[in-house]
Every structure is written in structure tokens, then in C-alpha cells.
Amino acid sequence: MPFGLLKYGLSRRYPEPRRIPPTPDLKPSYDVVIVGGGGHGLAAAYYLSHVHGIRNVAVLEKGYLASGNTARNTTIIRANYLTPEGVRFYGESVALYKELSETLDFNIMYSERGHLTLAHTDASVRTMRWRAEVNTHCGVRSELIWPDEIRRLCPSMNLSDKARYPVLAALLHPPGAIARHDAVAWGYAIRAAERGVEIHQQTEVTGLRIEGDRVVGVETNRGFVGAGKVLQAVAGSSTRLADMAGLRLPIRTVPLQACVSQPLKRFLDPIVVSGSLHVYISQSARGELVMGGSTDPYALYSSRSTLDFKEGLLAHMLELFPFLAEVKLLRQWAGMADMTPDFSPIMGLTPLANYYIDAGWGTWGFKATPVCGKRMAETIATGRAPDILDAFRLSRFAEFQQVGERGAAAVGH
Ligand code: FAD
Ligand code: PYC
Secondary structure, eight states, X not given: OOHHHHHHHHOTTSOOOOSSOOOOOOOXXXXXXXXXXXXXXXXXXXXXXXXXXXXOEEEEOSSSTTOSHHHHSXXXXXXXXXXXXXXXXXXXXXXXXXXXXXXXXXXXXXXXXXXXXXXXXXXXXHHHHHHHHHHHHTTOOOEEEOHHHHHHHOTTSOOOTTSSXXXXXXXXXXXXXXXXXXXXXXXXXXXHHHTTOEEESSOOEEEEEEETTEEEEEEETTEEEEEEEEEEOOGGGHHHHHHHTTOOOOOEEEEEEEEEEOOOOSOOOSEEEETTTTEEEEEOTTSOEEEEEEEOSSOOXXXXXXXXXXXXXXXXXXXXXXXXXXXXXXXXXXXXXXXXXXXXXXXEEOSSTTEEEEEOOTTTOGGGHHHHHHHHHHHHHHSSOOHHHHTTOGGGTTTTOOOOOGGGOSSBO
């Protein structure tokens, strides 16, 4: 047992230091108020305080830190998207993730596994080839591989040509990775708090006070707080908050479920995704199989679990890994996914002069936590969205300039 644990466990004289200071009273106002204490809001607070020297910042979180989708996601990190805009954006995030444990001096348990997207039809072989070409063009490693190579990387997969949907090929993306989701949020939170950022949990934003084309502050369950600038980073509640700002977002909110199995001896190195079978799977450092499939087929604000999801997912999973038949599930849960029409996020400026948006993260936002934090902080600090965010501006829908990423979604829809 580590000495520190024994020392703190046995003695009242050595209380473990609180790495995030206890919540102070709210100040009358802050230079920047960030609504949402998930990975994105905390990362933005970190980059504001560390890169831009903006420390008079409050993160307001209605529940506890990272209790939203940051706590519920399956932590797949990759950059093998379909559009050049998407590949460059997520590519920057993967690069930041690789260094994040060192940047934060906090172990996020980043584990590069390789990511395999299976193709079961000629049409999906074509899409995988297309993605490989775009990825390579943008400097991201991806290639099309065939069953012999898939068998070498994943010997336990059923590659029989007698399967209902035989595996024809796969897109191999070697940088595909997983990480510890709460460590990402806590790492950003601890380092931001060290620079003076205040993190207020149990503090719900219930309204925005707007004068002319500016937000002057936020109403909360603890009273009014003035704000020089406001960032909304509330994932599954994006339309609710945007509504308070008088903004209409092209977003539909649907539940996304996932589950984990009992721990097993390590047998699965890569992350495996099959769009045709509506399944994805990875094996965590603890040996648990982390699995998911499709979003629920109806709009709903709910994080309940359903038997229907579990039955459908596991039936399909057994087509790929029949030997898992007797394995027990440990947990099942859900989060709320804010789906945009083009399966890309909405980031940057809004019609309100000092109100910034980070939304539309659907089923794909954990992997974007570092780039989003860094680039949204830059947008807030300079009042100008950097080029890398331009394609994701809110106005793109009115301009018919969508960034279509449906073909690169790991989750079925
Ligand atoms: P959150 O972590 O949800 O943070 C938003 C916070 O805002 C919440 O804590 C919430 O309590 C708070 N909030 C809301 N309203 C208010 C208010 N009015 N006042 C104050 N606080 C408020 N993405 C990937 O890249 N890879 C994956 O493998 C992946 N798997 C997923 C699996 C599942 C089951 C789900 C549900 C999602 C998955 N995602 C994945 C998507 C990913 O989880 C999200 O896009 C990402 O976590 C969004 O981060 P965030 O910080 O924006 O949101
Ligand atoms: O975006 O890679 C992804 C993903 C996998 C599962 C949910 N989202």
C-alpha cells in the first residue's frame, strides 16, 4: 500500500490536501463566466488562466464537477474524420491529448490502442478509402487494411465469410486512443484553480440578463452574477441555455447509452467499431469491455437505461466476438447527445457580442476537449474565432455550409 495512503488513512493530523479549494462565496462579477463544469468548460478555464492570463473566471456547474457527459462517455479519441475541416480540428486535439499528462502534470492514463472501423459492404469500403485519403492528405495516419491484417491486430474477432455481415476491410487509424475521462476533467480543474479560477458546484444558471446586444450577467440559484463575457459549455442542455440567450440552435437531443462488462484478461488491443452492426468496443486498463452502439431513436431529455438497447447491442456484439456469450454486464448508463444536422459541433461567436458558444457535441465531444478548451479560450480572449473554428460557426446552417461528418460517426443513428 502506498505510504501516503496509509499516513492519511491512519492520522487526523495529515488531512489529504484539497486539490480544488472549497467553493467560496460567489463574487458580484467576473471577467468570464463559464456555464458548465464538464471537460470543455474546465479546459476553457485552464487555457484562459494559463495561456491568456485571464484569471478572474468562474465555472458554474449545476451538479458536481464533470457529472454530465464527461462522466458518461466511452473515451474514444481519434482524428479519422471525413472532411478536411474535421480531420484538422480533431487532429489538433489528438496532438494535445498525447501531451496532456505532461502539460497538466496529472496522469490522464492516455492509452494509444489503434482504432479499427470495420467495413461490411462495398459502399463502406469506399467510404473507408475516402477517409484514408482525406486523413493522409491532412497528415493524420489512417489506411485501409484487409482481413489478414485485421486478424493479426485482433485475433479474437469473428472473420468468417459465413457471418451474417462478413468483415471485408477496415479503416486502421493507429493514433486512436482512450483515456481516463474524470482525470481529464480533474486535471484541468486543479490546474485552473491553482491560477485563481473559481469552480462553483451546485450552482445552476437559470437565466441570462441581456441589455442591448450584450449579456451583462447570469441568474443562478445562488443569485445574480455579473459577467464581462459568458461561455456556454453545457453539452446535452445546449438548447435550453441558448434559449435563455434568445438563440435558436439546430439541435435535437437524444439519449446515448453505453455499458461495461466484468473485467476480463486483456484480449483486445484496438478499439473496434462496426457501423453496420451498430456496435463499438474497447477494453479498459481494468480489463472491462466498454461498449456502445446507437443513439436511442427518439428525442428525449433522459439518462435512463433500457433493456432494448442492451439486447440489441449484445446480440450484435456476439456476431463479432461469439466467445463473449457468458460474460456478465456490470453497469449500463446513458447521457444526452445534442445532435446537429451535419454531425459537427457549433463553436465560436454568437449574435450577442460577448456570448460564446461551445455546443452540438452529440456523440463525439470527449475527444475534442483539449482543442475546444484551447480554441474557445483564444476566441474569448481575443474576441475573434481562430481559423480552425471557422467551419463550425453557428451561421453555417443559414449559409448552407455544413460540415458533413455523419459518415465518420462511430455511433449508429
Ligand atoms: P458535459 O460533460 O456534459 O458538461 C456540461 C455540464 O454542464 C454538465 O456537467 C451539466 O451538469 C452542466 N450544466 C448543464 N446545464 C447547466 C446550467 N443551466 N447551469 C450550470 N451547469 C449546467 N465523445 C467522444 O469523443 N468519444 C466517445 O467515446 C464518446 N462516447 C460517448 C458515450 C456516451 C454514452 C455519451 C452520452 C457521450 C459520448 N461522447 C463521446 C460524447 C461526449 O461525452 C460529450 O460530447 C462530451 O463529454 C461533452 O463534454 P462537455 O464538457 O461539453 O459536456
Ligand atoms: O466519436 O469515436 C466516437 C465515439 C465512439 C463512441 C461514441 N463516440
